[in-house]
Amino acid sequence: MNIALLVTAAPHQENAWQALQFCRAALAAGHAVPRVFFYGDGASHGNELLLPPQDEAHVTRDWAALAAEHSIELVVCIAAALKRGVMDADTARREEKAVANLAPGFSISGLGQLAEAMIEADRLVSFPA
Numbered sequence: 001m002n003i004a005l006l007v008t009a010a011p012h013q014e015n016a017w018q019a020l021q022f023c024r025a026a027l028a029a030g031h032a033v034p035r036v037f038f039y040g041d042g043a044s045h046g047n048e049l050l051l052p053p054q055d056e057a058h059v060t061r062d063w064a065a066l067a068a069e070h071s072i073e074l075v076v077c078i079a080a081a082l083k084r085g086v087m088d089a090d091t092a093r094r095e096e097k098a099v100a101n102l103a104p105g106f107s108i109s110g111l112g113q114l115a116e117a118m119i120e121a122d123r124l125v126s127f128p129a
Contacts, residue, residue: 001031004121006114009129010041011050011059019127020062027070035073036063037114038106041129043080048103064105074106075113 003026009015023033038045045060052058067074076086085101088108092100102108118124 001122002120003031003033004114004117004124005033005036006124006126007036007038007042007045008040009127011045011047012052012056013041013129015127015129016042016045016059017057020057020059020066022125022127023066023072027066033070033072034120035075035113035117036067037075037077037117039077039080039111039114041080041084042127043076043084043086046074046076046081046103046106046108047084047086048101050103060103060106064103067105073113075109076102076106077114078108078110081108 088102089100
């Protein structure tokens with residue numbers, strides 16, 4: 001089965017961790033998860049500058065590692081990302097910002113990527129805030 005994930009929970013919320021665990025379980029069961037789309041507060045997953053306490057999971061790094069291992073696209077909604085101060089190098093340069101802070105393994109794109117994932121998927125699983 002081809003599964004698309006939509007994560008709107010912020011990285012510090014329980015549903016963010018559950019989304020990651022669901023993705024791992026789906027992959028272990030032989031399902032395909034070609035793309036995870038981060039929207040709303042979920043766009044904060046793409047912020048490389050997040051630094052959770054040492055006794056908490058670092059879901060941004062965990063997503064990046066899982067994506068690298070299984071060739072999963074981690075797509076952050078551009079509008080939600082910019083609203084939360086998350087930007088890639090091109091945007092930082094264009095907007096004359098001092099740094100880009102998009103985490104490795106993540107890309108920024110529009111809602112068209114979510115629509116495409118929904119069309120191609122057998123199921124869309126959402127993890128809200």
